[in-house]
Amino acid sequence: MDIVAKTVEDIKALRIQGASNIRKGAVSAIVTSCLRNNTSSERIFRRKFIKDTRALFNSRPTEPELRTALRILKKSISQKTHTVEEMKEIISRTAQNYENDRLESLKRIADYGAEIIPRGATILTHCHSSSVVNSLIKAKSKIRAVYCCEARPLYQGRITVAELNKSGINAITLVDNAASTIVKKCDLFLTGADALLADGDVINKIGTNQLSTVCKRYEVPHYVLTSTHKFEPASFFGKEEPIEERNPDEVWNKFERGKIKALNPAFDRTDSKYIEGIICELGVFAPQMLTDLLYKKLDLEKHHKEFLRL
Ligand code: RUB
Numbered sequence: 436m437d438i439v440a441k442t443v444e445d446i447k448a449l450r451i452q453g454a455s456n457i458r459k460g461a462v463s464a465i466v467t468s469c470l471r472n473n474t475s476s477e478r479i480f481r482r483k484f485i486k487d488t489r490a491l492f493n494s495r496p497t498e499p500e501l502r503t504a505l506r507i508l509k510k511s512i513s514q515k516t517h518t519v520e521e522m523k524e525i526i527s528r529t530a531q532n533y534e535n536d537r538l539e540s541l542k543r544i545a546d547y548g549a550e551i552i553p554r555g556a557t558i559l560t561h562c563h564s565s566s567v568v569n570s571l572i573k574a575k576s577k578i579r580a581v582y583c584c585e586a587r588p589l590y591q592g593r594i595t596v597a598e599l600n601k602s603g604i605n606a607i608t609l610v611d612n613a614a615s616t617i618v619k620k621c622d623l624f625l626t627g628a629d630a631l632l633a634d635g636d637v638i639n640k641i642g643t644n645q646l647s648t649v650c651k652r653y654e655v656p657h658y659v660l661t662s663t664h665k666f667e668p669a670s671f672f673g674k675e676e677p678i679e680e681r682n683p684d685e686v687w688n689k690f691e692r693g694k695i696k697a698l699n700p701a702f703d704r705t706d707s708k709y710i711e712g713i714i715c716e717l718g719v720f721a722p723q724m725l726t727d728l729l730y731k732k733l734d735l736e737k738h739h740k741e742f743l744r745l
Contacts, residue, residue, distance in 0.1 A: 446494040499667035540662040540716035549574035562640035563591040566660035611660020628661035634668040635707030635722025644703040656711035
């Protein structure tokens with residue numbers, strides 16, 4: 436099977452899971468597909484590149500980082516005079532630069548994240564985020580316990596608890612509905628993000644919003660750890676970020692549930708007013724301060740049309 440088709444399938448089936456891994460898998464597939472392309476015709480090369488990019492772009496709806504990386508790759512070969520060999524070289528180089536930039540971001544997020552964790556901390560987390568796991572591992576010596584919500588229906592929280600345990604952190608799994616009973620003994624609630632929006636709201640795994648609301652009630656600060664690559668610039672121009680609706684069979688398979696309907700949204704949106712801070716590669720920010728900064732940094736007023744086009 437073609438590498439791009441296989442990657443799209445893996446992303447849809449969550450064999451590649453989490454915003455950062457999805458982007459990484461997609462970029463690697465597109466680079467491999469380009470390098471394997473034997474054509475010497477620039478037109479045919481571009482046509483295949485666009486077809487592959489579109490398939491990956493649409494593989495999961497609520498993933499701005501995936502879209503950002505693919506937009507950057509496409510922009511890198513926008514000059515129409517390149518030969519196929521030049522385009523291959525540019526695409527590989529751009530992908531490598533992006534990866535280096537993300538690795539550097541991840542390192543900085545882990546540093547800033549570890550810094551806000553107090554000594555003897557008890558922490559609540561939800562689902563699986565590479566940014567959160569990295570920060571917790573970095574702050575290991577200060578951590579008393581991490582409670583990891585399972586994140587039904589697909590239990591990505593179990594990936595978190597297993598990774599933390601393996602690194603020697605006292606990590607405990609709990610069903611999602613038990614969170615409010617232990618939140619009172621937690622110092623922090625830490626999550627990743629799938630999308631960061633213009634008004635400072637954050638989209639993350641389903642259940643994040645209700646946990647964040649409970650945390651606010653008990654004055655447990657919710658910090659979101661994410662790189663600014665998850666920012667969706669289209670949200671500044673009124674575009675709603677779609678929430679992926681997944682197969683109801685993930686909740687309850689159809690042989691057992693018969694005609695009973697099941698709802699299965701993958702993500703939810705947490706209001707910026709519940710979020711204490713966003714920890715990104717630039718530092719720790721109040722949500723809206725960060726989005727104002729990104730608007731200016733990306734010079735979106737001038738470039739938004741060009742930036743948003745795939
Ligand atoms: C994963 C999820 C993660 C974010 C951030 O959902 O919600 O918290 O993607 O991940 P799913 P990271 O399992 O449905 O992809 O910090 O690794 O980018």
